[in-house]
Amino acid sequence: MAYDVNGTIHEADEEGYITDIGAWNEDLALMIAKEENIDMNSDAWEVVNFLRSYYEEYQIAPAVRVLTKAIKKKLGADKGNSKYLYELFPYGPAKQACKIAGLPKPTGCI
């Protein structure tokens, strides 16, 4: 499959994860989020931006604990927990937020 952002085509795999991570931009993120029925409010952006910066440093999405801790620091204890992250990304912060952030899907027994 592919996403068409104002005439620019972004190739994606069968599940909608873009194949060229470097070509990611915010408009593309919004389009993926729309396909996923995700409302990209400021908290959701906070998660997506953290995923991207973590990925840049470590070449992997953060573990759930790492993510919740980071969000706790940024948005407070009432939002720094899995429950809230699942409210933002019902299909799971790791997989759904990664898709929107343009990162590869985490694999394995997760």
Add this chain to the structure above:
Amino acid sequence: MADHDTVTINTLFEIPVLNRGAMKDLSTFPAAPEHQEALGFPGELVDNWQIKAIEKFGELLKKSRALQVYMDGCVKCGACTDKCHYFLGTGDPKNMPVARQDLLRKIYRRYFTFAGKYFPKLVGAEDLTKEVLDDWYNYFHQCSQCRRCSVYCPYGIDTAEISMAAREIMDHIGKGQKYCNEIIAKVHKIGNNLGLPEAALIDTLEGLEEDIEEETGVAVKLPVNVKGADILLVTPSADFFAEPHVDGLIGYAKVFHQAGVSWTVSSYASEAANFAMFIGSYEQMKQIAERIRKAAQDLGVKRIIFGECGHAWRVAYSFLNTLAGPFDFLDSRYPVPQHICEFTWDLIKDGKLNLDKSANDHMTLTFHDSCNVARGSRMGDKPGGQFEIPRAIIRACCNNFYDMAADTIHESTFCCGGGGGLLTDDLMELRSKGASPRMEALKEVVEEHGVTHMAAICAICKSQFSKVMPTYGFDMDSIVSVHQLVSNAIILDGQVTEEDADEEGDAQEHAAEQVST
């Protein structure tokens, strides 16, 4: 993503009305050429695939006497027909174990038996056509290789072995599955199924050390690549990444700390899982297992302990010595390898852990036996140890425990619905339906005994249940790790408990009162 209706079984394991072809078109994503080639398989379906498939099949029959017996032995008694969770959940007759076996058996008869070569119609032999290949691909990826059917088969025919053989044949003609093959390539490249590099592993474990110290006041370490440590912990990478897995990992760390042993994980072999078993590839299984041997030798450890991972324990317990042995460089006074549950249970038995059961009083537990542990391995030094030891640990850590119905536990346990290389989003419909027998058994103890949580010792089971339980009206966090319960109950030496904190607060108040008077 999971747009489908979930089948609800009203009575416990009522045989569903047959729904022919219901799952015929559920086709898991194929491996891309790069996933295939990384494992030495052809990138895509080869031109002469029929010839190659029969050649490979012949090779496997020569290599495995068991496969030959399984192909010859079925008497169509029907004992297996209602034993598969995927059949119970989908009603598709091709998900009956005998029908799944017959997908391969009819080809065996056609090309490898006298009667099938000359009188194919009389013996149910068929040509290997594109339609048969498609059925192979779809239905051999609707088998979680859980081996429940083989328990009930009077001949002990093991459908898991048959489905592994079928996947091995398909890989060799260029028709592999994305989920398994992409992951195996990652293990070779990065060291684990997740693709978690060393720096991220270290960062993640440091974060957990902070969390434990914050919670307990005790500096419990989660060491990486420590040369000369006594124990190498090999655990599924999901333990580093996901919930409730990570709570189990914290439990292992606390137990090691309290036992006073030195231990380490290896970034080179930071994965217990061995998905090569799922695709039936002995060569791949050996390569993955040898990583563990190399890590143990490089780090100079004396013991290897496996974390909570079902099929990893089967590979470790049943095959590790054949695949990567001999392990004569390890300390022979300990089992090679050892399961974390064996390690923890030995300490509990010897009274070496201080456990406060009331810490788990907010839960009423049951235990889900994971198929590969239950039917493919053992624990401890007595038959049935793999059933008794995890339960004994739970009972030592919790006041409230009830087992599910007898024909759904121990060697009769139902698969979680996501094992055997099927824990992938593109099979969500199958996963959801296949979980129904387990969910039904759980519902029974929920209603009868007020069970609130189910514990497991397998990373796949934990992920699968946290995903599908909400479909059945349970919270996603009602699945827990066994060592999560240990982690809750254990009181470490020097740990600041809530009571201590209260007493300290009282003392301070008291002192303040005295000062003011």
